[in-house]
Amino acid sequence: MNKYLKELVELSTIDKGLDSFTPQIDNAQNRVSKEKDKVDSVQSRIDTLQKQIDESKDKIVSYEEQIGSLSKQLKDIQKKGKEISTEREMKALSIEEEIAKEKLSFANEEIERLNRVIETKTALIEEAKEELKALEEVFETVKSDANQELQAIEKEKETLYKARENKIHKMDQKILSFYEKIRKWAGNTGVVPVRKQACYGCYLKINDKTYSDLIRGEEIVTCPHCGRILYIEETGEDLEA
Numbered sequence: 001m002n003k004y005l006k007e008l009v010e011l012s013t014i015d016k017g018l019d020s021f022t023p024q025i026d027n028a029q030n031r032v033s034k035e036k037d038k039v040d041s042v043q044s045r046i047d048t049l050q051k052q053i054d055e056s057k058d059k060i061v062s063y064e065e066q067i068g069s070l071s072k073q074l075k076d077i078q079k080k081g082k083e084i085s086t087e088r089e090m091k092a093l094s095i096e097e098e099i100a101k102e103k104l105s106f107a108n109e110e111i112e113r114l115n116r117v118i119e120t121k122t123a124l125i126e127e128a129k130e131e132l133k134a135l136e137e138v139f140e141t142v143k144s145d146a147n148q149e150l151q152a153i154e155k156e157k158e159t160l161y162k163a164r165e166n167k168i169h170k171m172d173q174k175i176l177s178f179y180e181k182i183r184k185w186a187g188n189t190g191v192v193p194v195r196k197q198a199c200y201g202c203y204l205k206i207n208d209k210t211y212s213d214l215i216r217g218e219e220i221v222t223c224p225h226c227g228r229i230l231y232i233e234e235t236g237e238d239l240e241a
């Protein structure tokens with residue numbers, strides 16, 4: 001195989017290797033973010049419950065204030081009751097008293113109800129906290145596994161990057177920029193083998209002239225249909241040799 005072509009095949013193999021890490025990296029990151037979502041979802045459930053508890057507590061405080069002023073009002077009514085003489089005044093006062101007592105008992109009932117709400121939600125928070133703890137443990141394990149995996153990938157990538165740097169340094173710059181131009185649209189399939197006289201980029205049969213040029217191997221040959229750089233695999237021969 002032509003020296004330039006051989007370099008292009010090797011460079012394209014390195015680039016393929018570099019890109020092949022992307023799905024692995026995505027996969028590792030997805031695994032971590034999936035566990036993180038679970039943790040966040042339980043944490044947000046706890047936050048909502050806590051907010052509801054706080055709101056109930058605020059309501060209790062305001063009902064307690066109401067009870068305080070209603071008690072004072074009832075005392076005043078009792079005091080007034082001793083001073084009035086007409087039946088009409090008496091009736092008005094007794095209505096006032098009844099309303100105050102109703103409000104008082106409503107406030108007491110609400111406090112009781114809100115306390116039950118707080119109790120239930122506190123229990124739910126306790127449960128959720130247990131769940132959160134378990135999920136956080138899983139998250140930490142998955143994260144640390146993923147980090148290890150990502151570090152290993154980073155190392156492999158670095159090795160390949162170095163190999164790539166070495167290679168392009170030695171390569172003919174015109175051929176390199178030709179390759180980069182094709183890579184822009186063809187991605188990892190910029191350099192493809194020809195099998196059974198067909199381009200393995202676009203899978204179309206190449207004409208006899210192109211095929212014989214390729215076999216002669218004197219220059220870089222591109223596919224007449226798609227423009228990818230073509231090569232014939234040297235079966236049994238190690239490309240790295």
Ligand SMILES: [Zn+2]
Pocket residue numbers: 199200201202203204223224225226227228
């Ligand atoms: Zn083609």
